[in-house]
Amino acid sequence: MGDILANKIILITRNVIEAADIIQAVKDKGGKTVVFPTIQICPPDDWTNADFAITSMDQFDWLVFTSKNSVDAFLSRVNELGYELGQIQIAAIGSKTAKHLIERGMEIQLQPDSFTAADLVKAFKKLDMSEKRVLVPVSDIARTELTDGLTEQGAIVDRIVVYRTCKTEPENLDQVKTMISKDSIDCFTFFSPSAFDNFLSLLGDEIIEGLKRKQPPMAIIGPTTANAVRSAGFFKIIQAKNSTSTDLINALLAYY
Secondary structure (H helix, E strand, C coil), X not given: CCCCCCCCEEEECCCCCCCHHHHHHHHHCCCEEEECCCEEEECCCCCHHHHHHHCCHHHCCEEEECCHHHHHHHHHHHHHHCCCCCCCEEEECCHHHHHHHHHCCCCCCXXXXXXXXXXXXXXXXXXXXCCXXXXXXXXXXXXXXXXXXXXXXXXXXXXXXXXXXXXXXXXXXXXXXXXXXXXXXXXXXECCHHHHHHHHHHHHHHHHHHHHHHCCCEEECCHHHHHHHHHCCCCCEEECCCCCHHHHHHHHHHHC
């Protein structure tokens, strides 16, 4: 299985730093990658609500992180303001998020076995969340499933935007368009609905319609992303068991 991806070209819709482990794994299996980041992380337009919450941390019972990006953005702002988190309880979705928190010296009190907001909501149901104050740092386009679920359990939830998901135009856009037109890319990878949506807008209707006719395999992390891809008319989906790069690679290897 050492060269199971030999002669395969995998398009990665993440930047080089975020995709480093996937790039190496594909290379180890004999494949090649094309890095094509379709989104980038930007600061929020306004820090007012986030700053107010950060400077009132002692009023919260729980701090919930949904991604590595939310950890980075939130803790960077905490440091900028010169505040400390204190003894607040922490919950996290996903092994990557949890690992990132631990590397920063933080303890996690609640983490579901599966990596979705719905699973974390279920985990919280085992606790008494009535009147508990919960702070959830998120992106500007984050779904409300988690905050809605906690509110239904009686929690008082403050959802604060600590970063924006911004569209970007990769430098190799023309190259990728040419490669797609020549059927040079064997598989496309997507890690979020926003990354997929901007992929569609970057390539344009003509190229996307051509891809739909050919139905190339799409390797996906997360059920929400898979739903977005399927809804757009792509049905050859390789879905990772969990939302990690390792699981995505394993799914790719199993497919090929």
